């Protein structure tokens with residue numbers, strides 16, 4: 001398992017219970033994963049070291065969590081050495097690595113997405129705003145750790161964005177090209193599939209909560225919570241598969257970039273139907289923390305079959321239960337999070353019925369668990385309805401303590 005966040009912890013938790021898994025290694029892993037995997041101190045983007053490690057231990061299957069190693073080409077590095085890895089090649093991972101690539105790809109394959117212009121300067125951007133009209137969305141082309149997008153609903157927000165993207169050059173080389181696109185209105189959902197480049201296996205539906213504060217207020221974050229299933233109109237999944245996912249998989253293959261791995265579509269469900277906001281080239285975080293617990297049976301055979309190109313007609317069954325994840329973040333997140341605050345109460349939290357805890361920004365310091373990153377823990381509750389699952393998650397949240405903890409109080413509440 002490559003990575004060390006709560007998404008990777010959730011995957012490791014599921015894999016560690018699978019038949020046929022003798023040994024599990026996590027690089028770099030985290031203190032929560034240490035109970036189920038051997039954590040090795042190799043960074044998730046150290047591709048050559050990771051490949052050498054996998055070769056030396058004859059690792060049967062490597063699963064990659066984060067996008068950075070995929071966009072850098074970890075799949076190609078492993079393939080060159082004949083090592084089996086689940087994740088797209090560098091060329092296929094461009095769907096996340098370049099928003100401009102994806103936008104132009106959508107146009108080539110008639111995949112519904114917001115109208116947009118590619119711009120390189122303040123003047124070009126201002127002209128695009130004039131043409132598309134406020135509200136507009138600015139998007140840095142490259143990877144920006146979830147910070148490269150600004151939705152501008154007012155003129156002063158447009159001015160601030162023009163300064164941010166073209167004077168401060170806040171996104172460095174990731175912001176050399178910028179997409180200015182029309183603002184879409186509707187409900188947002190995350191749609192993940194597992195694919196071997198030909199066959200497509202949809203994962204359970206999920207929704208994440210991007211904003212820091214209750215009621216979708218405050219700044220954007222990596223994700224403050226998630227629910228599965230996502231309340232969705234019947235037939236919507238089929239429409240998204242037909243209009244967005246299938247044309248993408250066949251289009252990428254036709255363009256010589258066959259896609260193998262998890263493809264995550266961020267979709268806005270508008271009055272005119274679902275439209276693609278973006279692709280991610282890997283499992284979502286925090287969506288994985290709510291989807292994986294609902295998987296009936298083993299995860300390993302599915303991941304292995306996808307990596308081998310043998311997904312065929314394999315299907316997944318999902319438990320009817322509902323799952324809710326509440327992210328506990330450190331003081332200062334999503335800006336500069338404070339580190340080193342002692343964490344207490346995890347034992348009590350885990351004693352609550354139906355609760356799972358996945359670590360992210362935690363570390364052991366002199367034998368004590370302390371905060372070590374922005375998103376510290378994912379607290380997961382399960383129940384027969386989203387309301388019940390939410391109550392279960394919050395009963396555990398209330399037992400966890402660290403200074404400056406931030407979390408939303410409304411995850412999974414008030415949904416169908």
Ligand SMILES: Nc1ncnc2c1ncn2[C@@H]1O[C@H](COP(=O)(O)OP(=O)(O)O)[C@@H](O)[C@H]1O
Pocket residue numbers: 114137146147148149151181182183184185188210266277278
């Ligand atoms: N065209 C758009 N219209 C309205 N909101 C958008 C649009 N594009 C992006 N957003 C909002 O901005 C968020 C981040 O954009 P996204 O394309 O997912 O990029 P990233 O996840 O890389 O930051 C989305 O989750 C969505 O809420």
Ligand SMILES: [Mg+2]
Pocket residue numbers: 266278
């Ligand atoms: Mg996104």
